[in-house]
Amino acid sequence: MAISDAYEAVIGLEVHTQLLTRSKIFCGCANEFGAAPNHNVCPVCMGMPGVLPVFNRRVLELTIRVGLATHSQISERSIFARKNYFYPDLPKGYQISQYERPLCVGGYIELPTGNGAPRRIQLARIHLEEDAGKNIHRPTASLVDFNRSGTPLLEIVSEPELRSAEEATAYLRELRSILRYLEVSDGNMEEGSFRCDANVSVRPCGATELGAKTEIKNLNSFKFVEKAIKHEIERQTAVLKAGGKIMQETHLWDPERGETRPMRSKEYAHDYRYFPEPDLPELYVPPELVEQIRAQAPEVPAARRARYARDLSLSAYEIDVLTQEREVGDYFEAMVAAGIETKAAANWTMTEVLRASNESTETFSNAVPPPAQTAALLKLVAQNEISLNAAKTAFAAMCKSGQDAATTVKALGLAQVSDEATISQVCDQVLSAEADKVAQFHAGREKLFGFFVGQVVKAMKGNANPKVVNEVLKRKLAMAGRPSPSDLPSSGA
Amino acid sequence: MNDELFRLTINDARAALRKREISAVELTRACLERISATEPKLNAFLTVAESEALTQAQAADQRLAGTQPAPALCGIPLGIKDIFCVRGMRTTCASRILENFVPPFDATVIVRLREAGAVFLGKLNMDEFAMGSSTENSAFGPTRNPYDLARVPGGSSGGSAAAVAADECLASLGTDTGGSIRQPAALCGIVGVKPTYSRVSRYGIVAFASSLDQVGPLTKTVRDGAIMMHALAGVDPRDSTCSARPVPDYESALNGELRNLRVGVPKEFFVEGMQPAVDDAVRATLKHLEAAGATAREISLPHSQYAVATYYLIATAEASANLARYDGIRYGFRAEAEDLNELYHRTRALGFGPEVKRRIMLGTFALSSGYYDAYYLKAQRVRTLIRKDFEAAFNTCDVIVTPTSPTTAFRLGEKTQDPLQMYLSDIFTISVNLAGLPALSMPCGYDSDGLPIGLQIIGPAFGEETILRAADALERSGSIARRRPSAV
Known part of the structure; x- marks a missing residue:
């Protein structure tokens, strides 16, 4: 796995994901992407003098959902902390976060490994915090947009158990898939609702102690994560091979040049001076609430993969494609439930449905017809009412028109003549x-x-x-x- | 009586307003005139909101003339410590850094007072960010004591205390983090109530030390304190630390009863170096309480000797974070600068006064990596011990009585060069904040210079009724002959 036989990489990921709540974590402002600058702000998320945070209970429910799906221990009592640093996008001069006693402790995520046993990556913690605003730099001025200030964030911290850039990416994909299955995050890396920092170190194979690590920031796509980690492993290995020493420092990924470069130590050498947030009481999670959320928990990708493998005769590849997005699997299952044979439903979903959704700028459910209509169309094929090719033509038309199968087939004159x-x-x-x-x-x-x-x-x-x-x-x-x-x-x- | 309306208590003014013997506009004008006459000597007000006050008074008169019963403080002119955000009214916290800050929102207690029909005469001077015990730390000049203009009114709510003592307003709002209501009330010869932590919402009060700050009234009488407390207290969805306990009718608790009251007298609070007149006045009052049927016994609060040290770690740690928002980016003072770091440095260097800077640095140090355990964490442990001392004491007594301050009002400049001496003027009040308990200060005598002496009555958590009842009974007993301030 390692770049060189003599060295192995040790990677831990810190993922920040915005939660899909209607309002922000500590005030009533709308939590939405794309509003006009400084539109969704109030005295609380602007850090006016005298304002106080009020915790959004919905955030708690969504976090517990994630904690349960990742087999974490949900702390009955956790506390908020202030993380102190100065930056123009941080209105209070501190971020309300969790430090000691986070909401979720431990847990793991299992990565599919083809046909073998899944690879288990342990989590250190999952904690809650507020997002900062956004600095916008213009030639003559720097501007700050506080719309994002106070957006609820989960920080999900893995143990340093990942061993390659590919494995790190697989972990990220699985984590993103889990968050989307649970409907807690849209996992959009480009819009910044799913962000990743990577801690990378390299050590001689067989060593048990960790080498000095670099933290890589600014990784806003899966591709960059993989490239940056690969680059960093190569860089560190080369340094060690040449007898050099790795400095513990923070690097920024420069996608233009395809390399990481160290930030000035002034930019990251913070003493955050964490201390318990006196404006918020201890966060108490009643065991009944955990049980209630557990009872209503949606299926996670790993469970769905296991179910498909157990109950349906599908290949590992088919299972992988069908389970990456919850709505794709849901679509496939809805067609089977409507009486379409498993293989036919799987083929159609993996080809026609995914193609239509990929080619569309709409959301999945807007890009494709309701699964019942697609099932109705495939039944016409099974009953020899139309040909398979006609069905493909009809499906493409249905995606655009939104009309049902029968109407479309009729309108396009696709009905098969058996007379x-x-x-x-x-x-x-x-x-x-x-x-x-x-x-x-x-x-x-x-x-x-x-x-x-x-x-x-x-x-x-x-x-x-x-x-x-x-x-x-x-x-x-x-x-x-x-x-x-x-x-x-x-x-x- | 018309020319002396400003001398009224809330209780008397309320009755006169309801009987339509006086109007809210008349009362407000009387206070505004009094302010004009006295302010050149006192400097208690940072902002006088004459036109807003008269508008509020006119609205109050309409409500008083209406058929609906008028709300509790309808037409009562109040002064507001300049730490409370009042929508559209400059709120400086006596700091250059907020010199031109006009809040776009009301503090919750301001909303409550508006609903209760109160009239806001303006904003009162204080120590910058409530950090101080003399109001000398105001960026806009000190306030003077109405009993002796060469002396301080106490602090940090010095403007609030001086304005009430000088009859510029009928009552005022203050905040108390380590004694900032009780100590100036004592030094200005009036009543100041610091409620149980969480009894009154902190939303919209410029934060100094979040786990200690508490809002309370400064009034001419204990009964007025009870009336104000009822208007201020209660749950607030904007403050998660605010208690949901129902608010009792504090006024109805004032039954004049002192019999069987068990008074604890902590031996640690009668220290060497205390001004003898203070010691004498407090002991005389204790005798009086006993004569009225109360029983006094010595108690011990062994960890109170660590209270000042503990307080100056916890309060400064919290303050160092609370004051980080004054960075020149979004509002308030901004210094000219070439880059971001210079902007921060210059804005804060020029915007904050020396005491504020001292406390920010102290708090930053106490939280720093490598020092956190030895300072902040240890202070939190001691805080728990102090709280337990009080809990144990209240097993054997109903109230605890102490001097409010070891001395009467000191001279301007007397302690400004010696922060530690200044800090010690809160030695009797600070442990109450650390324990989160209710306490009040009321006049209990005067020293040979005619300066007022304050008595502190401390209650168990949510024991506001008990301390108000005891204080009111004492006040009504006539054992303390009140004297008007001679310098205004």
Whole structure:
């Protein structure tokens, strides 16, 4: 796993994720992305003199949900702390966070490893804090937008148990997937609702002590996380190999140059002077509340993967694709529940549904038809009402129009013709128009059967039921002279 | 009586207003005129809000003339310590750094007082950010004691105490973090009540030390204190540390009864170096209490000797964080600077006074890595011991009686060069804040210079009714002949 055989990497991740609450963590301002600057602010989140924080109980419920899903211990009593530092985007000059006695302690996240046992990554803690505002630098001035100030944040800290950049990315993806399954975060790295700092060190293989670490900040995409960690492991390994020493420092990832570079020590050498927040009482979590949330807990990706593997005959790859996003798996399951055969539902979801959703700028549920309508469409295929290709055409149309399956099929004239009389008439026209070829067929050019089928289907604009066309053509060609070949190829529309 | 309306107590003014013998506008004008006459000597007010006050008074008169019963403080002119955010009214905390700060919101107690119909005459002087015991730390000049203009009114609510003592307002609001209501009340010969921590909302009060700050009234009489307490106390959804306990009708607790009251007298509070007149006055009052049927016994609060040291670690630690927001970025004073660090340094260097800087540095040090355990954490442990001392004491007594301050009002400049001496003037009040208990100060005599002496009555948590009842009974007994301030 390590870059060099002689060294191994030790990686721990600190993830900050914004919570999907209606209001901020300590005031009633709206928690939303994209509002006009300094629109969602009040005296509390602006740090006016004399204001006091009031804890948003919804934040507690969402955090407990995450704690339970990651097998963490939920502290019955936890406390808030002040983390002191000066920065223009931090209105109070301190961030309300948790230090001693965080809300969730321990726990783990399991990463799928193909067919083997999942790899378990231990968590150190999950704690609550408030987000800061945002500095915007212009050539002539620096501006501050406080809309984000007071957005509820979870900090999820892993133990230093990750061993490669790939594993770190897999951990991040799994964590993001869990948060999205639980509907506590949208996990959007570009908008900053899911952010990652990485602690990276390298040590000789077999060593038990940790080497000096660097903390890498500014990792706002999965790609950057992987690249930055790889780069840092290589850099540190090279330094150690050359007999150098790793300095404990903070680096910034520079995506332009594809490298990390150290920040000035002044920029990060803080003594945060944590102390218990006197404006907020101890946070008490009644055991009943934990049990209530546990009882209503949504399924997590690992549980869904296990269930699919146990109950459905799907490949590891299919399970992986279907479970990455909760709504994709939900869609697939809804189709199965509506009577579509598992494999067909899985194939359709993995190809047509994901394609439509990926090509759309809409949210998943707005990008694709309701699963019941997709199921209705696939039933028309099963009942030979339409062809598979027609279904794909209809599905694409349904994604755009929002109309139901039956209406769409009708409107586009995709209904498959199975009526023998109609098909027989077209067959007659084709056979009489192609009398030469009929003669050649009877003379032994049996391959021409496929040609006749094709002509009929073409004449019927692709809507003929190929099975019926086959049968009718066989009959007519046999009647026209010879007994039909017993092993005529089926055309397959 | 018309020209002396400003001398009224809340209780008397309330009755006269309701009977329509006087109007709120008349009463407010009388106070405003009194302010004009006295302020050149006192400097108790930082802002006089004449037009706002008259508007409020007119509204009060309309309510008093209406058919609905008028609210509790309808038409009562009050002074507000300049630490309370009042929407649209400059709130400086007596600091350069907030010199032009106009809050866009009201503190919860201001909302309550508005609902109760009170009239706000203006904002009162104080020690900068409530840090001090003499009001000499105001960025806008000291307030003087109405009994002797060469002396301090105490602090930090010095303006609040002087204004009430000088009849500039009927009552005022103060805050008490280590004695900032009780000590100036004592030095100015009036009544000051510090409620149980959590009894009154802190929302909108510029924070000094969050775990110690508490709002309370400064009044001419104990009964007025009870009336004000009823208007101020109660749960506030904006303050998570505020108690949801129902608020009793404090006035109805004032039944004049002193019989069987068990008075604890802590031996540690009668210290060497205390002004003999203070000792004498407090002991005389104890005798009087016993004569009225109370029983006095000596108690011990062994850890109170550590109270001042403990307080100056906890209060400064909290203050160092609470005052970090004054950075020149969003509001208040901003110094010219070339870059961000210079902006911070210059804004805070020029915006804060020396005592505030001293406490920020002390608190920052106490919280620093490597010192936290030895200072802040140890102080928290001692705080617990001090609280337990009081809990044990209240097993054997109903109230604890002590001097409020070891001395009467001292001279301006007398202690400014010696912070430690200044800190010791709160030696009897500080442990009460550390324990979160209710206490009040009331006049109990005068020294040979005619300067008032304060008596402190401490109660168990939420024992406001008990201390108010005892103080009111004592006041009504007539054992203490009140003297008006001679210098105004």
